[in-house]
Amino acid sequence: MNVLDNFLKICRNKDIKGAIEFQKSLLSYLCLENRFKNFKSICSFDISYDKSSRKNFAVAILLSYIKLEEVERSVIVEKADFPYVPGLLAFREGPAIVKVFKKLRNKPDLLLFDGHGIAHPRGMGIASMIGILLDRPSIGCAKSRLVGDFTEPAQMKGSISDLLYKGRKVGHVLRSRDKVKPIFVSAGHLIELDMATDIVLRCCHRYRLPKPVRMAHRLANQVRMDSNRMES
């Protein structure tokens, strides 16, 4: 059984212990070097959850890089089975993300996630995990901290401070706009932190969150609300 099938099996079985062991086993595949450059496209994902039907509305949105114009999108709806457990987000969202990824006709050069990469208790957040499983460069971009310590970056857009965890620099705390709450950037897979941070900042136009993440978020919500309107 290959790694991806193993992952999906753990998700189906809601195997918490197995999930943690799986994350540890993926560490040997993780690459934190810049193995690619001149990205031509960037893809972000998001899931909107409907409480009453307990369904996940998952979307992928593929944009050109650096212009950030939409190239393609894909959507899928499925029942959410794995619970949300801090540190195991990828097992809740991963199966749907893999599906929307595979549904795309174009293959993205780079994946951008709403969540952490290596800034994680076991160094294996959703961005790193999915990057490995899909064999693509990936970046983690979270709205809040999961692990690590940091000092507040300066108030000006572009200001950065280090996110430190267990004596290691695992990410950047980035002020993506003047005076907004900072975001947390970490390497996912096949990329270095400095390049990841540069790319995320280039994706922050006039909002706090990078455009691909924001677009995915809005699309997922829109799809969920449209679906609920069909019900009534």
Next chain:
DNA sequence: GCGACAG
């Protein structure tokens, strides 16, 4: 035992 805890 207590506090922390991506989405």
Next chain:
DNA sequence: ATCTTGTCGC
């Protein structure tokens, strides 16, 4: 994540 109103600051 979702639920949920008004409200504070630039």
